[in-house]
Amino acid sequence: MSRRDISSSSHARKEGWKTWEIDDNDLPQLKVNQTRLMAELHHTCQWGSGVPWKDATDPSTQTGMSRLALSDADKAARDWFVETTRSLGCDVTVDAMGNIFAVRPGSYGPKGIPTYCGSHLDTQPAGGRYDGILGVLAGVEMLRVMKEHDVETAYPVGVVNWTNEEGARFPISMVSSGVWAGEIPLERAHALKEVGGSGATMRDELERIGYLGTVPASYEAMPMAAHFELHIEQGPILEAENRRIGIVEGVQAYRWYTVEVVGREAHTGTTPFSARADALLTAARMIAYSHEIAVRKYALASTGILSLSPGSVNTVPGKVTFSLDIRAPFDKTLDDIERTLFQFDFRQIVSSEYTKGRELSFTWTVDSVSPATRFQKSCIEVAKSAAESLGKESSRNVRVMTSGAGHDSVYTSRRCPTSMIFVRCRDGVSHNPEEYASPEDCATGAEVLLQSVLRYDRLRYFKDNKSSDKPIR
């Protein structure tokens, strides 16, 4: 059978680029092979296998992962990825950050810019089998389905494996997509040292495992027409709302602070409230208050670390240090919260507005800022219509949402249209050996990914052919 040409649709061609509603009958009704997808996913989890679940009955699927970036296990998974994608007809390129780009040619040959999907094969030291891995394996399954049905796309289609997304071994998350996007200098990334380790740098380890490519890690050297990423949600929203697919329109902004409250140590028995400067009571009020303001502003506020001194039952703490992590879909919301908390409300709290006491002081430092990311409408709409087009999925099963966590897609969206597809994970648990997504949900997500890439390819073709018969570039 000859390759099916999916680049012809009189209906959609009339509407052009802005038509997200592609006639489903114009697209091949391609299905992913759920059994094959899951078998292959678990097969690759032999490299870097972690601890079994507490009540594991099938350790071949119920075992966590510990596949740190650029470890021997990661090398084995990479080797499998390169070999497999080559066997499926791809050209494979490795860049200077070890990012692997597997590209399947389109009808116009290898010249067009590929439409990509991708994610990462590295895991947390006590991670699970789905975070990142599912996205890459769904890409490989996409290639298998395309080969199986001899699908012909207008432009090349690629699957990318990004290096060290977790930041667990080399301590910058998403560092290699960051270098690709031109947001993190290559030298800084190469010089990153292994956490708590031997002093080995990322460059050392790339070289050691044979993944220090010669192609520059850059959106200019390896351009992308679009980037779609399938990922587990890592949160409980889809599960709670009983929806199967999340279409991600952006990643919320977050900022991390350290707040230090300085009061005065005092004997708990002999010091009346009026003579106290209780650093812990004040910190407790700040933590409770930051929650209240986050509720009011549809944001999140969390404290995960708190330490105090001197730490004695009968001594009022003189100093407390705590972390504050605030998140919201818009940077402006965080600007507002930051200003309100640090300029006004926390000041009022240390001035002991509520009960008389001695005034305390506080200082705050910004530890990390991650601006809000808005994905591009073109990719969001394509992914959404792909999800809604699946026969078994009604639109009620699809939810447009914001990602709470960062992903490589944050960096790709700086340089090309991007969106993500989320599937449910049990109890919202991730970064945990017992992270789990059902085979059905994994397959549904992979199908939405496949359909998104096909649709995007088709829309590019429509767009290009309104003004020209040639594909872009």
Added chain:
Amino acid sequence: MSRRDISSSSHARKEGWKTWEIDDNDLPQLKVNQTRLMAELHHTCQWGSGVPWKDATDPSTQTGMSRLALSDADKAARDWFVETTRSLGCDVTVDAMGNIFAVRPGSYGPKGIPTYCGSHLDTQPAGGRYDGILGVLAGVEMLRVMKEHDVETAYPVGVVNWTNEEGARFPISMVSSGVWAGEIPLERAHALKEVGGSGATMRDELERIGYLGTVPASYEAMPMAAHFELHIEQGPILEAENRRIGIVEGVQAYRWYTVEVVGREAHTGTTPFSARADALLTAARMIAYSHEIAVRKYALASTGILSLSPGSVNTVPGKVTFSLDIRAPFDKTLDDIERTLFQFDFRQIVSSEYTKGRELSFTWTVDSVSPATRFQKSCIEVAKSAAESLGKESSRNVRVMTSGAGHDSVYTSRRCPTSMIFVRCRDGVSHNPEEYASPEDCATGAEVLLQSVLRYDRLRYFKDNKSSDKPIR
């Protein structure tokens, strides 16, 4: 000059035991020697000298103390105490807990039960020069003044040095007055092991330094007619109210709890508030709430220790453990607070009344209970009239108060009338090398102590002579 007989006062004798208002003209106008008192206090601080103050200009007085109970330094101070009190005409008895009783005979000879003052010569490892030491040294100064003026009391007068009041070396505070009162078994006290040390027991160390007496440590073997204790306040109330003397009518009750809150770890970015069970937010609300209820009930509530897990900026804590120390002058107040907090309010807080979220659980354990102590009216009134009788002190300078911290007087009050006299300490600071009370305040306190012992002796005489010409016993 012959001994002055202070046991005759026709005015007071008419009124009998219940007359606290003794005609001041009937009492010898005895003054303590401030220079001598302070010189002797600092002299004895050569044994167990600690770290100098940060801005010390005179290290001979501006140095902290580190005189752990039954150490070589403590032995040296004890030897000085025994030698000095003997030289001032006392009989010295050491009991099985190393408590030292120095007794000066009265007019009726050594047979009457003595009226005591006393405190302790041991200190915290990083303690100051006043806590405990002032009370013993003021007793020695009392003996000096009595000898100097050849004062004759109706009954014997004693000065007691209690062993290991601090509980810093052998981990039960006030352990030796506790044994004396029959509240702590001798065997348990003797078996106490040195904190973080060699395994040496209290009995070992008493024996080693030669202070394991043969007289039983017991209120029956060594009875007291009364116990007055001069002490620094260890709190800021007198200083804040600009008063020089506190007359202590009791010691507040306290209870120590450990509260454990169990929620669920969750990603701070991907978990909406409705899906969280945030153990730290809940603990923060509990801490803030326990403060509020304490304010309403004229009590104290303090958290000095808090630990959480897992302790990562972007993970909602799944477990928090914190200490809760509540104090009030009455046991009933603590009963109320305990019931309200643990049966109702904390339950409401973990049920996420305030913002929707998953329910958490909490458990609480009682770590320590110290009931309220009420001192006896006879001693309180005597000390109060003594303070008010001092020419330079108007009654505005005297405050009746409750002690926030425990003292040996808590145990003596179980077996004999007791009260305490407090003097101001700078900023309420104690258990700190920079603990400080002015020479004037120390001398004023010592004068009130001296006058209290003299007045109590006189009142006993009045009381005994209403029904009999013999002293009690």
